[in-house]
Every structure is written in C-alpha cells, then in structure tokens.
Amino acid sequence: MTFGAWLRDNPALSEAAARQALSGNLCRCTGYHNIVRAIVKASAAMSATGQPA
Amino acid sequence: MSSPLGAPLPRKEDFRFLTGAGRYLDDIDIPRALHACFVRSPHAHAQIRAIDVTAARAVPGVVAVVTAAEVNQWTAPLRMAPPIEGLQPVQFATLPSDKVRFHGDPVACVVAADRYIAEDAAQLVGVDYEPLPAVTGIDAALAPDAPLVDEALPSNLVSHQTFRAGDPARRFRQAHRVVEARFAQQRQTHLPIETRGCAAIWDAGRRHLTHYAPNQVVHPLRSTLAARLRLGESQVTVISPDVGGGFGQKIALYREELTVAALARALKRPVRWREDRLENLSAASHAREDLVTTRAAVTAEGTLLALEMELVEDFGAYSFYPANYLARVVAMILTGPYKVQDYAFDVRVVLSNKCGNGPMRAPMAITSWVIEGTMDAIARELGLDPVEVRRRNMLRPNELPYETPTGQELEDITPWECFERGLAALDYAVFRKRQAEVRGEGRHLGLGICNVVESTTYGSAFYKAAGIPGSGHEAAWVKIEPSGTVNASVGLMASGQGYETAFAQLVAATLGVDPAQVAIHLGNTDVAPYGMGSRGARGGTAGGGALKLAATDVGAKVLAIAAYLLNLNAPDQLRLANGAVERLVGGGWSPTELTLAGIARVACLDPLRLPPGMQPGLEAHCAYDPPAMTFSNAAHFCEVELHPVTGRVDILRYLIVEDCGTVLNARIVEGQQHGATALGIAGALYERLVYDGSGQLHTGTLADYLVPTACEIPNFEIIAMHTPNRRTATGGKGMAEGGVMGAIGAIGNAVNDALATFGVTADTQPFSPDYIRLLLRMPA
Numbered sequence: 039m040t041f042g043a044w045l046r047d048n049p050a051l052s053e054a055a056a057r058q059a060l061s062g063n064l065c066r067c068t069g070y071h072n073i074v075r076a077i078v079k080a081s082a083a084m085s086a087t088g089q090p091a
Numbered sequence: 092m093s094s095p096l097g098a099p100l101p102r103k104e105d106f107r108f109l110t111g112a113g114r115y116l117d118d119i120d121i122p123r124a125l126h127a128c129f130v131r132s133p134h135a136h137a138q139i140r141a142i143d144v145t146a147a148r149a150v151p152g153v154v155a156v157v158t159a160a161e162v163n164q165w166t167a168p169l170r171m172a173p174p175i176e177g178l179q180p181v182q183f184a185t186l187p188s189d190k191v192r193f194h195g196d197p198v199a200c201v202v203a204a205d206r207y208i209a210e211d212a213a214q215l216v217g218v219d220y221e222p223l224p225a226v227t228g229i230d231a232a233l234a235p236d237a238p239l240v241d242e243a244l245p246s247n248l249v250s251h252q253t254f255r256a257g258d259p260a261r262r263f264r265q266a267h268r269v270v271e272a273r274f275a276q277q278r279q280t281h282l283p284i285e286t287r288g289c290a291a292i293w294d295a296g297r298r299h300l301t302h303y304a305p306n307q308v309v310h311p312l313r314s315t316l317a318a319r320l321r322l323g324e325s326q327v328t329v330i331s332p333d334v335g336g337g338f339g340q341k342i343a344l345y346r347e348e349l350t351v352a353a354l355a356r357a358l359k360r361p362v363r364w365r366e367d368r369l370e371n372l373s374a375a376s377h378a379r380e381d382l383v384t385t386r387a388a389v390t391a392e393g394t395l396l397a398l399e400m401e402l403v404e405d406f407g408a409y410s411f412y413p414a415n416y417l418a419r420v421v422a423m424i425l426t427g428p429y430k431v432q433d434y435a436f437d438v439r440v441v442l443s444n445k446c447g448n449g450p451m452r453a454p455m456a457i458t459s460w461v462i463e464g465t466m467d468a469i470a471r472e473l474g475l476d477p478v479e480v481r482r483r484n485m486l487r488p489n490e491l492p493y494e495t496p497t498g499q500e501l502e503d504i505t506p507w508e509c510f511e512r513g514l515a516a517l518d519y520a521v522f523r524k525r526q527a528e529v530r531g532e533g534r535h536l537g538l539g540i541c542n543v544v545e546s547t548t549y550g551s552a553f554y555k556a557a558g559i560p561g562s563g564h565e566a567a568w569v570k571i572e573p574s575g576t577v578n579a580s581v582g583l584m585a586s587g588q589g590y591e592t593a594f595a596q597l598v599a600a601t602l603g604v605d606p607a608q609v610a611i612h613l614g615n616t617d618v619a620p621y622g623m624g625s626r627g628a629r630g631g632t633a634g635g636g637a638l639k640l641a642a643t644d645v646g647a648k649v650l651a652i653a654a655y656l657l658n659l660n661a662p663d664q665l666r667l668a669n670g671a672v673e674r675l676v677g678g679g680w681s682p683t684e685l686t687l688a689g690i691a692r693v694a695c696l697d698p699l700r701l702p703p704g705m706q707p708g709l710e711a712h713c714a715y716d717p718p719a720m721t722f723s724n725a726a727h728f729c730e731v732e733l734h735p736v737t738g739r740v741d742i743l744r745y746l747i748v749e750d751c752g753t754v755l756n757a758r759i760v761e762g763q764q765h766g767a768t769a770l771g772i773a774g775a776l777y778e779r780l781v782y783d784g785s786g787q788l789h790t791g792t793l794a795d796y797l798v799p800t801a802c803e804i805p806n807f808e809i810i811a812m813h814t815p816n817r818r819t820a821t822g823g824k825g826m827a828e829g830g831v832m833g834a835i836g837a838i839g840n841a842v843n844d845a846l847a848t849f850g851v852t853a854d855t856q857p858f859s860p861d862y863i864r865l866l867l868r869m870p871a
Contacts (some may be wrong), residue, residue, distance in 0.1 A: 064793070
C-alpha cells in the first residue's frame with residue numbers, strides 16, 4: 039500500500055531509493071529482498087507503460 | 092503439465108495477505124468479548140506484600156480484577172521436570188503470589204468492557220512491593236552468596252551437563268598449539284510483528300472452551316491448556332488464525348493466555364487479550380545470551396586434534412522449556428562438518444531476574460560462529476589461510492557417513508561441495524588481492540566464511556535419547572471429495588512459511604493433480620490430526636512426510652478403483668496425471684476415459700461400483716516419524732567494509748550456497764534463506780536487549796531495540812546445491828534456521844578479518860559501532 043502511492047509519485051525508482059522508502063516498514067520474515075525486487079520491477083513496468091503495473 | 096514439486100509457484104496465501112484480507116486474531120469479531128490487561132512488576136525482584144484491587148474494581152466498565160488468589164485456584168501450576176541428569180526440576184504457579192522475578196512479571200489481570208478501561212484500571216491496582224537484590228548476569232547468578240531467583244532450588248545453576256568423547260587430555264598434550272577463542276552472544280527477542288494474544292470463549296452449556304491464539308503448535312498447546320485448566324482434551328478446541336510471525340515465541344502456553352482462558356470460564360464471558368509492544372519486548376520470551384569459550388588442540392599445519400567447549404547461558408527467571416534444551420543442541424552439533432573425535436563440553440545454564448528464555452529461530456544459532464570462529468582463530472595463531480585450515484579438517488564426500496563424537500550420524504550432506512562451490516563463485520584469491528590493494532587506500536575489507544551444518548528435524552528417537560518427553564512425529568490426512576477436489580490437513584501451523592502452497596504442491600505431485608485442486612487446512616485442533624506442530628525446521632520433512640504418505644495411500648486407492656473399472660487385474664500400469672487416469676501402452680502413457688473426478692464420484696456416491704469389499708470414500712490418515720535427526724548444510728560468505736573512524740560495518744556482498752534436500756517450492760525456500768539470514772544479520776550487528784544492574788529493561792521500544800530495516804539488509808546471492816536425503820519420505824532435509832547460524836558466523840568472521848590488521852578481536856555481539864570503536868581505542 040505504501041508503494042501504490044509512492045510509485046505513482048516517484049516513477050523510475052532506484053533500488054537504493056526503494057530501500058530508503060521501505061525503511062519505515064519493519065519486516066521480520068522476508069529480509070526485504072523480494073519486496074525490494076518487486077518494487078523495482080513494478081517501477082520499471084510503470085515507467086515503461088506509464089500505467090500502474 | 093510436469094510435476095509441480097519444487098516449482099516456484101506464487102503463494103496461495105498471498106492473495107489474502109496482499110489484499111489486506113488476512114484473518115488474524117484481531118480480525119475475529121467476538122460478540123460480548125471483554126478485554127484483558129495485565130498489571131506487571133516494575134521491579135526485577137521483589138516480595139509481594141499486598142495487592143489492593145479495590146480502586147480498580149470500582150472503575151465503571153471493569154468486570155473483574157484478579158490476582159494469584161483467584162487464578163491459581165482455577166489453574167494447575169506448570170511443572171518442568173524431565174528426567175535429565177543435572178537439570179533441576181522447577182515448578183511455578185500461573186501468577187506469582189509471593190514474589191516477582193523480573194521487570195514485567197504479571198501480578199494481576201484487569202478485565203473490562205474495552206481495552207482503554209482495562210488499561211486505565213490497571214494503573215489503579217496497588218501492589219506493595221519489598222524490593223530484593225536482583226541477579227542480572229551470569230557471574231552474579233553463580234556467585235556463592237547470590238540471591239536465589241527460585242527459592243526451591245539450591246542455587247541459580249538450574250542445569251549443568253558435561254560430556255567427554257575420546258581422550259582430549261592426551262590430545263592436548265600432543266598438540267603443537269592450543270588455540271583459545273571466546274564468543275559472547277547477546278540477549279535477543281523474537282519480535283514477531285504480530286505480538287502475542289488470544290481470545291477465549293467458554294460455552295457454559297457444553298462445558299467447552301474455544302481458544303483462539305496465533306500459535307505454531309496447536310495440538311501440544313491444547314494438551315497443556317486442557318491439563319492446566321483441569322479439562323479434558325475433548326473440552327478444548329484451539330484455533331490458530333493467520334499468524335503474523337512466530338520465530339519460536341508462539342509455542343509455549345504462557346501465563347497470560349492461561350489466565351485469559353481461566354477468566355473466560357469463570358466469568359462466562361468471552362475474554363480477549365492483545366499484548367502491546369512494550370510487553371512483547373519485556374515479558375513475552377527472550378532468547379540467547381550465551382558465553383562460549385573453545386580450546387582447540389592443533390598441529391602446526393592446523394589439523395584439529397581435540398576440541399573443548401564451555402558454555403554458560405542466562406536463561407532468565409522462568410522455564411517454559413527444559414533449561415538445558417537450547418544449549419544442549421549447541422554442544423551436540425558443535426563440531427559441524429569437521430573431523431574430530433576427541434571432544435568434551437561443559438554446559439551450564441543459570442536463572443536470573445530477566446524475562447524467561449525460549450527457543451528463537453535457530454535456538455543453536457551461535458553454533459556455527461563458535462566452530463567457524465575457532466577455525467579462524469586457529470588460522471590467525473598459526474599464520475595459515477583460513478580456507479586451508481577448513482579444507483584440512485572438513486569431511487570430504489568419501490568420508491560420509493560420519494558419526495560425530497556426540498553420536499550424530501552425518502550422511503547425505505554436502506559441506507565440501509558447497510564450500511568449494513562458494514569459493515569458486517566468490518573468486519577467493521581475487522578477493523584477497525583486492526583486500527590488500529584497498530588497504531593501501533585506507534579501506535578495511537573483511538571476508539567471513541561460515542560453514543553450517545543445521546540440525547533440522549528431530550525424530551522421536553532423538554527426544555528419547557535426550558531424555559525429553561515427547562514425540563517427533565507429525566500426522567496428516569488427505570481426502571478426495573466427490574467432485575475430485577482435494578482437502579488435506581497436517582498438525583503444523585504456518586506463521587508465514589507458505590505451507591498452503593508448498594504442501595499443496597507436494598500432495599498434488601504425489602497424487603497427480605493440479606496444485607490448484609488441493610487445499611491445505613491448518614491450525615484447528617478439531618480439523619487437523621494430532622501432530623507436534625511447527626518448530627525447528629521440521630515442517631517440510633516431518634509434516635511433508637506425513638502428507639506424502641497419506642496422499643500415496645489415497646492415490647493407490649484411486650488407481651485400484653481405476654483398474655477395476657477398466658477391467659484390469661492390477662493398477663501397476665496406471666497413473667494419475669493432471670487429474671486423469673493414464674495407462675502405459677507400448678512404452679508410452681495414453682489417456683483413458685477415467686478422471687479423478689469420475690473415480691471420486693464412484694467412491695463417494697456410487698460405492699456399489701467399487702471393487703468387492705472396498706470401503707466407500709477416498710481418504711487416508713497417516714503419521715510419520717522422521718529419522719532421529721536430519722541435517723541440511725550451507726556455506727555462507729560475507730564481504731564487509733569496516734569504517735574505523737565510526738565503527739560502522741557495511742555488508743558489501745552476501746553469498747549463500749545451500750543444500751536442503753528435495754525442495755517443495757523453490758521460491759519459498761529462497762524466501763526462507765533471505766529471512767533467516769536477515770535475522771542472523773540482525774543479531775550479529777544490531778539487536779540487543781539491555782538490562783541495567785538493577786534488572787530494569789532499557790530496550791522497551793523499537794527505537795532502542797534495533798530491528799534492521801531495508802537499508803541495513805543486503806541483497807542475497809543464492810546458489811542452490813540441493814541433493815535428496817535418502818532416508819526421509821520426501822527427500823527433504825528441512826531448512827530455515829541455518830541462515831541465522833550462517834549469518835552470525837559469517838559476519839562474526841568478516842568483521843574480525845577486517846579488524847585483523849588492528850590486532851584486536853571482536854568477540855561480543857552485536858558488533859555495534861560503539862563496540863568496534865571501543866576495541867579500536869584499546870591499546871594494541
């Protein structure tokens with residue numbers, strides 16, 4: 039949900055920026071790895087199409 | 092379609108979790124439910140002289156305020172007394188009546204119409220305490236005149252075991268050198284994002300309790316809850332809704348849950364409780380806090396002749412588990428992938444005035460750091476390359492199976508292969524060259540290596556040998572409904588592992604159907620068969636084994652029916668694939684007119700067409716007891732940069748090479764590797780529970796207890812080297828704790844590799860900036 043809004047306002051997000059933006063959410067299970075990958079992938083898809091992925 | 096086993100299918104659970112439709116404890120509406128709030132001790136150790144609940148009871152909306160006086164009448168005490176030599180039996184009541192033993196110990200419970208009223212009224216409960224001196228560390232606990240945490244014991248030494256195999260003393264006399272190393276691991280806590288909680292509903296007419304609680308082991312929880320409420324197991328249903336993380340914290344029946352259940356029965360009203368974050372940090376369950384020293388007898392070439400290990404653990408105030416349980420595993424598996432037969436250990440566990448300890452993801456987390464840090468210490472003292480020292484001592488493929496000095500049978504593991512594969516992927520020689528080059532520029536890189544042999548699945552034979560009552564089996568049922576859809580259940584409970592997906596794949600692959608046709612039902616003791624639940628890394632091996640056996644039985648019945656309907660003598664040339672029956676014709680599989688749905692309809696609704704004597708229905712219930720112990724293995728490699736001016740440690744690269752056996756879902760396995768390694772990094776660099784000398788907890792918020800964010804945890808490179816275990820039902824070996832062990836050791840060793848040029852050794856985790864600076868300020 040955080041990144042629904044974030045990606046709308048900040049397309050073409052770098053991994054470092056995604057990690058910074060994600061730092062307000064603690065996660066104990068995932069190690070953040072796949073969440074960050076998903077955000078970067080969605081960002082690239084939205085940049086390419088101009089539409090929410 | 093090809094077999095779904097191992098495929099990285101998206102998780103079925105994620106639809107509800109990602110759309111905000113998960114159903115956690117607080118999502119369950121319970122009409123007329125009251126809310127509980129606990130009154131907790133502000134002292135680490137104090138006599139309770141009197142408790143005055145008058146003012147709290149007078150608050151409008153308060154229904155009850157209870158203390159030990161009521162609750163201990165309604166419930167039986169916990170007695171923890173397995174027949175283990177050197178382990179003191181302990182017993183304690185549900186709420187303390189004579190004294191409190193840690194900062195956060197519950198002394199009273201307020202039940203009110205809502206949580207706000209309950210919290211406000213809790214402030215009005217007057218407890219008259221007489222503070223006692225507190226025991227807040229290992230040395231203090233063992234001092235001859237130490238105050239007793241538990242007056243029923245002769246001292247605070249609650250457990251002490253020693254062991255010797257071979258003749259270490261003789262080997263030490265023969266040694267070229269004796270290398271000593273020290274490892275201190277801090278107190279941590281599980282910190283599930285969802286804290287503890289429960290909701291209890293007493294049906295006065297049926298005399299039946301329904302207890303909702305996020306919990307990893309619903310059946311053992313029901314057994315304990317029923318016994319302590321003096322009810323029969325048929326009078327209690329435990330239901331675990333979705334669980335927001337467990338990590339071992341959601342296994343035991345805690346005193347708060349028992350109090351809430353007893354209150355629901357006494358008040359004949361549903362009562363619910365949700366722990367807040369301060370309570371979770373201070374009073375749920377803690378873990379670790381071990382001090383380990385090793386002495387290694389070695390040759391000039393670095394061959395390990397003998398190993399001695401001493402461990403002392405601070406277990407806190409209350410034993411919800413046998414106090415030797417966690418430390419014992421460290422000692423049992425310490426030698427890991429290395430060849431050594433002369434081994435001795437001395438393991439002591441002490442009580443202190445802190446929150447009680449329990450198993451936290453990788454209870455034996457320190458093990459790999461201890462043995463791999465010892466390898467690095469040997470290399471440093473002898474001026475050898477740490478890789479060469481490991482190669483000299485590591486078990487080669489042709490040396491397996493290997494019985495360790497504690498009697499663990501290592502077989503079907505691949506430490507040598509994973510270590511060498513990782514070294515090649517890393518290009519070890521190139522790293523050493525680069526490390527030397529950048530040191531000239533004032534940059535301090537370090538490489539840490541940690542080979543992990545992870546004890547995963549504990550079979551009944553292990554428990555028997557360890558003297559711990561209990562079973563290592565797991566149970567499952569599989570039913571094919573009249574439409575051909577498949578329902579299955581197992582005694583485990585998920586707290587984020589994706590069981591509903593991975594086990595659907597396993598059942599689907601065993602039967603020959605689409606995983607979308609298989610639903611896995613978990614966490615309800617009226618639905619699931621009695622199993623030991625989710626702990627350690629047993630889910631895939633023990634639970635998967637039981638499900639596979641049940642699916643195999645049902646599948647055999649399906650094919651027996653198919654053979655009869657096709658007028659064949661035997662089903663041996665039939666199979667189920669993608670929900671349809673196929674027949675082996677001329678060396679290839681050809682379709683028949685039969686489908687699983689058709690056979691299910693016959694079996695469930697038209698049983699006169701079944702083979703003579705066959706029972707109607709398609710269901711099987713199986714239990715599976717895995718081997719005494721299964722092991723996974725991995726090699727972790729971590730490259731760090733240490734900043735001497737600030738003491739900060741950055742992780743530049745993290746590589747994991749792992750063999751965890753046959754995989755059910757490759758994506759879920761990778762997710763477990765990420766999460767476990769992140770938890771290890773959290774312990775190695777950041778998290779620490781701090782008690783002061785009077786036993787006050789100073790880390791009661793997430794501003795003080797530093798859980799790493801996305802900015803601290805690196806990306807992970809993973810190389811899968813999975814090979815099946817030939818002795819388990821699925822070929823799986825279990826996994827998901829080794830990452831914690833690997834990260835603690837890899838970071839421990841990487842930081843010390845970077846510190847080596849300064850002539851100091853870091854031996855106390857977490858390796859925080861202030862600790863690194865402290866080391867660097869010390870005169871060399």
